[in-house]
Amino acid sequence: MSDLFTALDLLDLVIASSDGLASEGDREVAAQTAASARSRREYLGDAILIAIAGGTGSGKSSLLNAIAGDAIASTSELRPHTDEPLAWIPTGDPVVAAFVADMGIDAVIEHEDARGFAILDLPDLDSIDGRHRALVERLVPSADAIIWLFDPVKYHDPSIHRDFLADMTDYQRVFLFVMNKIDRFDDAEREAVVAHLTGILEVDGFADPAVIPIAAAPREGTPQGIDRLRDAIELRLVDARADRLKIVEDIREAGRRLAADANVWNGTADGTYDRIRETAGDAEKLGVVLTEAGIEGPLRDSLEASSPGDEIEDLLICRSEFAATVAALGVACSSVRQREGGVVA
Ligand SMILES: Nc1nc2c(ncn2[C@@H]2O[C@H](COP(=O)(O)OP(=O)(O)OP(=O)(O)O)[C@@H](O)[C@H]2O)c(=O)[nH]1
Ligand SMILES: [Mg+2]
Structure with a gap:
């Protein structure tokens, strides 16, 4: 500590x-990073804040519902749908509540679950609505960890790989990669699509990226792969203290930029x-x-x-x-x- x-x-x-x-510009950016890392340090409590980020319709709100076991987030077949971020936070955790309020998030739902994490459902990051993208660009760097959610139709979209992921490979330890909507495939197709996304993430610069296949809201039956995803959240984010790993990566990145200059x-x-x-x-x-x-x-x-x-x-x-x-x-x-x-x- x-x-x-x-x-x-x-x-x-x-x-x-x-x-x-x-340069003065880089010094200013570094000073801002230092200030936000210090303020997150002040907020460090038990729960970590995990944002779900992905393209429109990839199933972010559906995934929050599947993890919560309840339809707390509105989902839709119409795009784009979610306009405002929604935070699902553990009851009685004033630290996370204050952190989320400080991020300017008004919609908050508390859960009784003892698990040490909060989830943030974001608007789409590839939106035709510029306001959504601006919101996501502001909130993604503040979260402790990110679930990058892909769907089988748009998982190779450059607006996610080129504009976001390729510049963030140093943050791999606080990322989980998830392919949604696998109920649309048979086993062989599912394997192929997961392998293809893994390959694209390797090209982005991630080392041995693991892609977790799920179906957050399958057309038939109950959600699939959510237990495995939950295990990964516990082991790779909660137990690994993603909040501290994220702060240290922010600090290292700010120092690296100045040193590179x-x-x-x-x-x-x-x-x-x-x-x-x-x-x-x-x-x-x-x-x-x-x-x-x-x-x-x-x-x-x-x-x-x-x-x-x-x-x-x-x-x-x-x-x-x-x-x-x-x-x-x-x-x-x-x-x-x-x-x-x-x-x-
Ligand atoms: N077949 C199938 N459909 C899914 C699955 N998950 C979500 N959907 C459907 O995909 C559509 C979009 O889901 P949302 O959860 O609203 O997607 P979103 O990423 O929150 O979308 P935005 O809020 O617009 O960014 C809805 O019609 C969901 O029912 C899945 O696992 N399988
Ligand atoms: Mg949504």
């Missing part, structure tokens, strides 16, 4: 020491600083050294504008300190990930 505080404090230090090294994430080649000192004052040679070292952005501008001697020395010291703080952040994040994520397969 204290590791999480350490990682948050280190992110603050990384942001402060990136002054003049990373100043190109210190992968270290600096031996002798780089000496070569900068030696070539300072010769714009052409310095430019070659900086390009070889991958030093771009605000730091490059400052180095090129500085006179040899103290000015250059100060900038190199700033960069060294920044790199050391980034490395410490990386270590703190790994330590939380290992401790919290031990249960994740």
Whole structure:
């Protein structure tokens, strides 16, 4: 637990020491991430918040109903249907209630279930209604974990893979991938469609993605695969403390962006600083050294504008300190990930 505080404090230090090294835009984004990670940290309680995200009609509201065992969310054959997010939260968990209220979600239904999770039914993310997409884009990053729900007709839609998933592969530990409506298929077709989605997720960049087949609201009979999905929620999200894993991934990602801006994430080649000192004052040679070292952005501008001697020395010291703080952040994040994520397969 204290590791999480350490990682948050280190992110603050990384942001402060990136002054003049990373772009102002990225520093602002990192500061926002740090603020929301810290506020989620304040809210950490027993239940984790899992959002169901997917295309219109994939069956998000039906899935919430199947998990709840009750028709709490409105479903429809008409698209798009859900306009407002609906949160299904454990009774008597003021922490999750406050978290959900803070996200601006008004529709809340409490459940007596002792399970340690809350579910958020979202509008569609591929909507013709721009307001839906904006809402989903705002809420998805706030949830602790996401069930990505696909249906057999649109599971390869680029608006999900290209616009969302391909940029989020580092968050795999807090994702579950689910294929709905499998009642429409025989066994062989079901296997083929699950294998195909698995392949597409691998192309997105996920390692060994597991796709769970379900039928949340089959045309005939009762829902299928919900027990297996519930087991995965318990083991891979609740027991693995997805809330903490998510915070640490947000922290790591914010640090990584700043480090990438100043190109210190992968270290600096031996002798780089000496070569900068030696070539300072010769714009052409310095430019070659900086390009070889991958030093771009605000730091490059400052180095090129500085006179040899103290000015250059100060900038190199700033960069060294920044790199050391980034490395410490990386270590703190790994330590939380290992401790919290031990249960994740
Ligand atoms: N055959 C079959 N139909 C399903 C299944 N799950 C959902 N449906 C149907 O698919 C349609 C859409 O379901 P919804 O739950 O409203 O889908 P949604 O993802 O919430 O849709 P939006 O709110 O528009 O984003 C409804 O007609 C459901 O009855 C399933 O497992 N099998
Ligand atoms: Mg819906």
